[in-house]
Amino acid sequence: MRKNKTTVVGLSMFQTIGSWMMWYTGILVVLHIASTATSYTGIELNLSQSALINGEAGWSILNTALTTSKGFFLVCGLLSMGAVIKYYVSNGVTRLDYFKGIIQSIFYLSLSFTAVAALLFGLEVLIINMMGIETNIHVPLVFYLKIVLDVILFYLVGWFIAAGFYRLHVWFGFVCIAIAVLLAFVQSGIWGESVPIPLFKLMNIYEVSIWIAILISLLMIVGVSVVIRLLTKEVRIKD
Amino acid sequence: MRSSLDENKPIFQQIREMIEDDIVNGNLKEEDQAPSTNQLVAYYKINPATVLKGFNQLVDAGILYKKRGVGMFVAAGAYQMLREQRKQAFQEQYVWSMMHEAEKLGISVEEIKNMIDSMKERQG
Amino acid sequence: MPHKIKADKVSLQFQNKQVLTNISFELEGEKIYGLLGRNGAGKTSLLSVLAAFVKPTSGSIAVDGEHVFENANVMEQIVFIRDVKMDDENGKAKKYMKDLSIFRPNFDMDYAERLIQRFKLPTDTEVSKLSRGMQSALHAIIGLASRCPITIFDEAYLGMDAPAREIFYEEVLNDFMEHPRTIILSTHLISEMESMFEEVLIIDQGQMIMHEDAETLRDSGVSVTGAVEQVDLFVNGKHILKEQVLGGTKLAMIYGQLSEQEIEEAKALKLTLGPITLQELFIHLTKEDKQ
Structure with a gap:
């Protein structure tokens, strides 16, 4: 019986990156505890949707997860090209199955990471309640959706940069980086996050309504995926 | 069997000669089983098709015969047949080159005969 | 399959x-x-x-x-x-x-x-x-x-x-x-x-x-050894891969098989014929200065 190679690639990548993700999550928790412990001043808890998204509720582990995961999954994306495509094609897997498999694993990763973050947040709230602090916590579903979309988009962006360098000249790789920065700014801007970089402020991206933001995020995800597929479709496997 | 192959001859021919040698010098008797393809391939690191080519020539010449699923065996009468062939070849190769060399050195046929006789005596 | x-x-x-x-x-x-x-x-x-x-x-x-x-x-x-x-x-x-x-x-x-x-x-x-x-x-x-x-x-x-x-x-x-x-x-x-x-x-x-x-x-090349003039005479017009003279003896490698008649001719010229190895054939076929 012939195995479905897409699923094989998807699961094995999920396994590999998933194990990195657990390490990263561990570090995340430690960092979060450390920063909370040092800055704890009995702040008032305001967990409205915009407060969370605008980073005003910086105390929550959800927020720490949201801000640091971008970098982590960007790196995962960067590492999903050269050695990985070589490994799969060397083992008789087509570039299409490689592409679809990684897309599949990104999907699994985004969901599992968000689930882990939600679980940790639940634990955090439980601890806060046990400490007798009055909380009025309501995290909108869209906040979790934002984590899912961020994981997917930043993973793809990293993968896209690596594919650009792998497939084309070095200068094109830098063009890819520029495009990637632009995409990252747009993603932050439309969701009303601020990025402490002058260029970002100059671009003056307006915060849009939730539904439009979701739509734009999805469009960017589809767009970057298509470009990655085009870059890797007939790519030569290097030594 | 030989320890290694000669670069200057086709391999299948060497395989054939090797088996023939073994039959002529009595290492392989009639109705004995010849070495298997696998043994020869592994020992000399040669392509199985090459070994088969050598074997097939021996089968065609009636030296070996095939027992299905068992292997190759020395045919009855193989020894006699090979001896006749070798005799002929002996004349063609050794005697011819001996006379050729003798001619160069100005040795007469009579002298050659004497040389052979004295060699025989020395051997006892 | x-x-x-x-x-x-x-x-x-x-x-x-x-x-x-x-x-x-x-x-x-x-x-x-x-x-x-x-x-x-x-x-x-x-x-x-x-x-x-x-x-x-x-x-x-x-x-x-x-x-x-x-x-x-x-x-x-x-x-x-x-x-x-x-x-x-x-x-x-x-x-x-x-x-x-x-x-x-x-x-x-x-x-x-x-x-x-x-x-x-x-x-x-x-x-x-x-x-x-x-x-x-x-x-x-x-x-x-x-x-x-x-x-x-x-x-x-x-x-x-x-x-x-x-x-x-x-x-x-x-x-x-x-x-x-x-x-x-x-x-x-x-x-x-x-x-x-x-x-x-x-x-x-x-x-x-x-x-x-x-x-x-392996069969498609022949090495010819003998006296210089005899070898030259024999290989004339043939596709020569390599020639080497050592004293009065010459070794020539030629590409292509010999006919029965040519083998007899070589015998008459007292030449020694032998096969050439794949390695030799390869070296000469892929020589940089070949035509």
């Missing part, structure tokens, strides 16, 4: 550099093929096209009529072993093989373990930390144990020492007899491997210059 590999006018360019030019050939049946070529002749490039590592600029390679490139069914049946470094692979040899065996329906783990013992491959060392020779052995083990209908070893022996190469040759032949398949061995060190080949392909400067039955090829 008779596999017929058909290359049809395969050309390959890298950044305006012509690597392969109009290569066509057909490989039919389960045989051991030798792909010979000097360094940089295009052996690896050609095999890369066959293994779908790269898409040819023009032309195509098909297995049983199906194009290879991006074809999941065909790619699964081809294993392409190169002697590349494995510095970015962590994990130990057995785990590494177990992981990739998922992709190879015929992978024989028992056989792989037997080979690990024969090559004395350390199983408690990370793959990336294995010595060059051991990484070569690991590549070879993967290539053999994958039991792919089309198995390609591209100078896979390079990092091995002589005893390991000996084991490799023996295992290739043994496993080929037990599990017949198409095996392609590329090399520029011919004398050591030539007896393993059933057919030989010679590539030079990106072009296929010869595809012949190995025995026929």
Whole structure:
């Protein structure tokens, strides 16, 4: 019986990156505890949707997860090209199955990471309640959706940069980086996050309504995926 | 069997000669089983098709015969047949080159005969 | 599962550099093929096209009529072993093989373990930390144990020492007899491997210059030794590959078979005839200053 190679690639990548993700999550928790412990001043808890998204509720582990995961999954994306495509094609897997498999694993990763973050947040709230602090916590579903979309988009962006360098000249790789920065700014801007970089402020991206933001995020995800597929479709496997 | 192959001859021919040698010098008797393809391939690191080519020539010449699923065996009468062939070849190769060399050195046929006789005596 | 590999006018360019030019050939049946070529002749490039590592600029390679490139069914049946470094692979040899065996329906783990013992491959060392020779052995083990209908070893022996190469040759032949398949061995060190080949392909400067039955090829050249004038007389008008004079004796290598009449003629001229090795033939066919 012939195995479905897409699923094989998807699961094995999920396994590999998933194990990195657990390490990263561990570090995340430690960092979060450390920063909370040092800055704890009995702040008032305001967990409205915009407060969370605008980073005003910086105390929550959800927020720490949201801000640091971008970098982590960007790196995962960067590492999903050269050695990985070589490994799969060397083992008789087509570039299409490689592409679809990684897309599949990104999907699994985004969901599992968000689930882990939600679980940790639940634990955090439980601890806060046990400490007798009055909380009025309501995290909108869209906040979790934002984590899912961020994981997917930043993973793809990293993968896209690596594919650009792998497939084309070095200068094109830098063009890819520029495009990637632009995409990252747009993603932050439309969701009303601020990025402490002058260029970002100059671009003056307006915060849009939730539904439009979701739509734009999805469009960017589809767009970057298509470009990655085009870059890797007939790519030569290097030594 | 030989320890290694000669670069200057086709391999299948060497395989054939090797088996023939073994039959002529009595290492392989009639109705004995010849070495298997696998043994020869592994020992000399040669392509199985090459070994088969050598074997097939021996089968065609009636030296070996095939027992299905068992292997190759020395045919009855193989020894006699090979001896006749070798005799002929002996004349063609050794005697011819001996006379050729003798001619160069100005040795007469009579002298050659004497040389052979004295060699025989020395051997006892 | 008779596999017929058909290359049809395969050309390959890298950044305006012509690597392969109009290569066509057909490989039919389960045989051991030798792909010979000097360094940089295009052996690896050609095999890369066959293994779908790269898409040819023009032309195509098909297995049983199906194009290879991006074809999941065909790619699964081809294993392409190169002697590349494995510095970015962590994990130990057995785990590494177990992981990739998922992709190879015929992978024989028992056989792989037997080979690990024969090559004395350390199983408690990370793959990336294995010595060059051991990484070569690991590549070879993967290539053999994958039991792919089309198995390609591209100078896979390079990092091995002589005893390991000996084991490799023996295992290739043994496993080929037990599990017949198409095996392609590329090399520029011919004398050591030539007896393993059933057919030989010679590539030079990106072009296929010869595809012949190995025995026929060995038979297609003759060395002639004798007195200088006699040799000159005999080889006059023939395709001379190499001439060498030592005192009054001359050795000439000529390309092409001799007729019965020519053999008699040589005898009359008191010349000694002999075959020439594949290695010699190869060297002269791929000489840089050839016409």
